[in-house]
Amino acid sequence: MDKKKFKNYFIDEDEGIISSIYDKIELSKKIDGIVYTDIFLPPQIWSKLIEIEAELGVLVEVKGLSMESKKKMTAFKSYYSEDRIDFPSKLIVVKTNSKFENLEHRHYLAGILSTGIKREKLGDLIVEDKTCYTIVFDGLFEFLKLNLLSIGRSKVEIEEIGDKEIPQYKFEVKEYLINSYRLDVIVSALISGSRNEALKMINSSQVMVNYRLKTNKSLTVKEGDVISIRRYGKHIFTGSEGETKKGKIKGKFKKYI
Secondary structure, three states, X not given: OOHHHHHHOOOOOOHHHHHXXXXXXXXXXXXXXXXXXXXXXXHHHHHHHHHOHHHHOOEEEEEOOOOOOOOEEEXXXXXXXXXXXXXXXXXXXXXXXXXXXXXXXXXXXXXXXXXXXXXXXXXXXXXXXOEEEEEEEHHHHHHHHHHOOEEOOEEEEEEXXXXXXOOOOOEEEEXXXXXXXXXXXXXXXXXXXXXXXXXXXXXXXXXXXXXXXXXXXXXXXXXXXXXXXXXXXXXXXXXXXXXXXXXXXXXXXXXXX
């Protein structure tokens, strides 16, 4: 597959990232070996790579914090390589025993990013019982141990763990009455605000659908779409439960907690 055709599969994505991925695919074929992405890719990219694997002419494998994770590192393996795929990553926990602060997902993420690590170098985060679980590149593990000593007023410790220790994602399931599947209608329901408030958030780039910023208020939200709203969290639209007698749609959503 030539580069132009490859890019056409990812028209809405960052051109620099897509070009880098193509180059890594070509390198894996050139050296008859395995090449890994140097960032965790969002689902709309890695899932498409798996879908077009046969056209790419390489084997494609992915790894994230867990099977359900959204952000994943990707490996490209030549058909002629006999090497085993061994992702250059570590599963880690960030622990705190603080009795005074209840650290949440946003606190852990902000703490990790404050060390200078870029978001794309970090996988998903799961927070449970004052512990944050995540996945990072090998070289960042020791860096975090040396540089992330506290979050807010809470001292933290960082350890490597095995994949069997990763907890399941937790969701809060809610049902909202909506007039349509338009993005502005959905956002208005999820923030429990007015349509004007929803429009302001959409227009000011505070809303993402499937990890892409969206400013089209009329965009149709489909089952399985992930809607991320700044300060209001991440939600998955799981479908409709029918309609009320007055014609309102019973929209069902799962919110990451």
